[in-house]
Amino acid sequence: MSSGLLLLIILAIAGAGYTASRKRVMQLAHGEIRALHSRPNYYGMATALMVLVPTLIAFAVWSLAQPQIVTNAATKALPTAAIPDGQTIGLVMSDVQRVADGLDQAIEQGLITRDAAANLVSQDTDIRAVLGQAGVALGSDVHAGVLAAAQVYRTTQSTGNLWRSVVLIVLALAALGFGLARSTPQFRARNTVEKTMRGMLLAAACVAILTTVGIVFSLIFNTIDFFSLYPARDFFLSLTWSPSFGGGSSLGVFPLLWGTLYISVIALVVAVPIGLFAAIYLSEYASPKVRAVAKPLLEVLAGIPTIVYGLFALLTVGPLLVSIFGDGGSLGVSWMQGGTAVMTAGLVMGIMLIPFVSSLSDDIINAVPQTMRDGSLGLGATPSETIRQVVLPAALPGIVGAILLAASRAIGETMIVVLGAGAAARLSMNPFDAMTTVTAKIVSQLTGDADFASPEVLVAFALAMTLFVITLGLNVFALRIVRKYREQYD
Incomplete structure (x- = not known):
């Protein structure tokens, strides 16, 4: 059956x-x-x-x-x-x-x-x-x-x-x-039903906690196995990433972290100003009719699969940047040798993150009490001064949270990086060079028929653990900022 x-x-x-x-x-x-x-x-x-x-x-x-x-x-x-x-x-x-x-x-x-x-x-x-x-x-x-x-x-x-x-x-x-x-x-049927439902809700709440604990322990144990085969000092201090399944690999994490942070910074530079300005316009200036049409259209970007963004980066944005910054381009420079580059992935990823920043920031700005706006306007401030000196400072903790959420999404993105940034692990300041990220290498190291007990495969868990620690540190830092400013405006 x-x-x-x-x-x-x-x-x-x-x-x-x-x-x-x-x-x-x-x-x-x-x-x-x-x-x-x-x-x-x-x-x-x-x-x-x-x-x-x-x-x-x-x-x-x-x-x-x-x-x-x-x-x-x-x-x-x-x-x-x-x-x-x-x-x-x-x-x-x-x-x-x-x-x-x-x-x-x-x-x-x-x-x-x-x-x-x-x-x-x-x-x-x-x-x-x-x-x-x-x-x-x-x-x-x-x-x-x-x-x-x-x-x-x-x-x-x-x-x-x-x-x-x-x-x-x-x-x-x-x-x-x-x-x-x-x-x-x-x-006592009602008491029995309520106790059963409470137990089911508690079990559902524990699923997320137990899943997180399971993921963390899985990362920890496999990371320990990796460092028993490969020196931790070489992993954290080496500037070379050159895996070789035949032996003699150099598995330094620095080039991957550099590519991850470089692409994420470019994405945030694109997404944060556009998303925040869009949120300010929608919440403070747009009429109800404009808001009813513009906000859903903006949020459509969040529903597009990341593979579509990756194809957009590979087929449209990359060739466009090459036509401008490549050999024979409109600027007459040769900074970009191919369509896959940090700038390609960063720009497309920034477009993908715009709805995350704008939607969350819009909800946060709307949550600021109207009495604060009325008091500022009553004292003679202009609407722009009210937004700049009253609304935004009051909404700053939530805006920081929105930016951190976008940063976490950027750090964990894979498909856009694979198709738009290339697979080269290098340390370079040129945003038009091809690079790769931690998430892309996690996928590549776990793909294939290699022995799971080899350091070239177990390194994926060490990379994931490193990324987890970095993301956790960013969240803790953001939480301290939120608490600091929340005490000021409560």
Whole structure:
């Protein structure tokens, strides 16, 4: 039984429990609501939650555990001869999973019967044709060990799905019976529902905290593994970034940090003035009609995918800058050799950050009390003086927060950098040179078939940890500024 159908059955049981509990408690109270401790809807909700909460928790745990059990069973069935020289067991297991999924798809499409699929052997000439018709492309013949492991994979997964359906449906029905049994007029259904909802809200709030803790510990442990293989002094003090998977790598972080900060500064130089001026105009000068049209149009920029910005940088902004600052350009200089450069990525990233600065700053400026504006104007100040000397200082903590949010987005951006700035790790003051950032190198170091235990792969976690510490430091610095000015204007 598929997961979607199983969830629908569980929801149907919960809905039946809601209706049955509500009806049962009204019958026991002889239709007199005043004889009930809670309103009838609470009894139905209590039974529905009794069905949903334990069943969905069991479903989540089963969904996390079953893939590991299935993979372990298939791995044990995979003979050593099925693993070619130079390949890891993970790559072979991906072939096992593809073959197993292909056979299941072939059965669903009617290309082969279930019994025929279970009896296939690697020498059958039809297996590649069947898998090809099912949409599975294989680069070579299916090894007998791979097919045997795929059959174990299919059998274990099918058995797991069957037992999952049986166990969860039985659990839901048992919870339904228990919920109906306790649905009496004296049952404190409202208190139970409120406690359950409070617990669910607390669990939802803990998800973000536990996710953050998990990310931090993952970074810490893998960073420790990296520094056990590569000297920390060379990582932080070296000015050369030259990874070599054959050995002899130089993994200095300085060129990457320089490119990250250089591009981010250019982006903020573009985004902060334009975004802040746009926010001041929209909040203080624009008429309601203009604001109703201009603000949504400005915020459309925030909804554009970053890959689109990257293509815009690569295909439009880069060639435009080359036509101006490159060889044979309109200025007659040769500062820019190609379309990928720090300036290209910085300008496009600045355009992307404009709505972040403008929207947040606009909301913050509008939150400044109108009495402060009226008092300033009443003392004879002009509107521009009021904005400059009253409104902006009062809104400064929020504006700093908006700028820091934009800076964090700029530091963590990847696609614009990959397509617009190039991949060269260098220390240069020329904004028209190609450079790269920490995030781009994290992606490149984790891409490929390199050994995960090598320093060239683990360096991605050290880079991520460095970026995390820098971002955390910026947030702490911004928080101190916000608190300082907030005490002044509270």
